[in-house]
Amino acid sequence: MIRSRSPSLFRPKASAPVLAENRKLLAEASRRQLLRGTLSLGALTLLTGCNASETSSLQRALRTVSSFNDGIQRLLFDPNRLAPTYSPDQVVKPPRFNAHFDVEDIRPIDLDTWKLELAGLIADRRPWTLDRIYALPEQEVIIKHICVEGWDYIGQWSGPNLRRFLTLIGADLTAKYVAFRCNDDDYMECIDMASALHPQTILATKYAGEPITDPFGAPLRLRTAVKLGYKNAKWIRSIEVTNTYPGGFWEDQGFNWFAGI
């Protein structure tokens, strides 16, 4: 009797039909694509593997510890502690491109029709046009962007302070989460209210003094000095204030939610 390989947490169960229909993709996959794109075969097998390992007791245990770490991070978070700032000559121009897809796959937003939608525990939920957002007082932050992968760079962002914006629209500042929904494949990230209210958290409209361009989150992105890169959502289309945990693109895949630095 031939003994088949025992299922393993580290060998996702990719089914034959999935492999067959994506054989062409695999042939075309360049190293860059494999590393970057969620559209590659590797990522598809990841998804099936993720489904299997997500329900496993091991993932449950590890994610439980990750949630515990969220609590620890809340305790460690000092809302008054400012991140180090830098001088304009240290700013990297243009900034480093990073997304869960390639730069060629960016779908630019039509800035003429774009509006920032508001939802949830907010008194005035009328959408904001880009002109109105530009009219708000600008705060500039020159801070270090730190990615969970380990790289960092110094960037210069400016735009309205998020706390002032939330106050202006009558948001419930005692709510738990501020969620940002984005234009790229329903990407969503949410942060805790304490970090949203941090003095160095802004809705960035500009990078290095110029309006943010398509690859870097145009027209609006979150920029906070107290979170890892993946929490700083780009291509924002709506903001929601809520007490119900709305999930998150990276958290669904097993990354830590609080992700505070």
Next chain:
Amino acid sequence: MNTHPLIIRISRWANAAVITVMILISRAGRACRRTAAKMRELVVRVVRWAAAVGVGVMTLISGVRRSRGKAAAKMHPLTLRILHWTNAAAMIIMIMSGWKIYNDSVLFGFLHFPEEIVLGVWAQHALQWHFAFMWVLTINGLVYLGYGLFSGRFRRLLWPIQPREVVAEVLKALTFRLEHDDLTHYNAVQKLLYVGVILVIIVQVICGLAIWKPVQFSSLVWLFYDFQGARLAHFLGMVAICLFMIVHVTLALVVPRTIFAMLTGGPQVERTPAAASPVH
């Protein structure tokens, strides 16, 4: 005193029974395809874990019985042995998951740890392991430091370290002339390496905290110049710990009595002041 005390007999037979059951279940599972694969996998996994834990615990406590009721204690008390093996397991997990995290943004272009030796299919898994077992490593480590300091073990075994002794014994070690007949005293090479790795692990935790919270712990980051400096320090600490492990495991294999000692407790040691430190 029996040759085979009761606890030993019970633990050895239970051990044999568990292993036999494990083999039978895995054979039964392979033979009967109709059995739900999930159920089989679960039972095998549970029994494997139980057997591994059971074997481990039984081995550790099998040394306890013999020392009970006697004035002398063992070279490695049970508490110490549990701390040691917990640290070993946690350290291996931290290193392997750390390698995977490193791979995501390498410090050295020529160095990419092979996927076969890292822990974690994708980055998030490695991060999950790393931030879970950091608790095991640090809490276990703090208990160990407290135990070592307050029981007098560190003073007895790791002190003093005299440079002349170190040089002489390192030379002896490199020429394979370093004797190890008496397990109950550490030679200068051992003292240096054990104290050294303890200090390295402490620094490793500090720069780990700096990487984890570069804004909240920005003063720690300053110790290592900047964020990338903290990463480099963490990497070098890993290298130092790995080098220690290579030497430590190799020497333990060369003198296998030391491995058994760390499993079952080793020889008796007198805890009187006269024997606390060798006279020079």
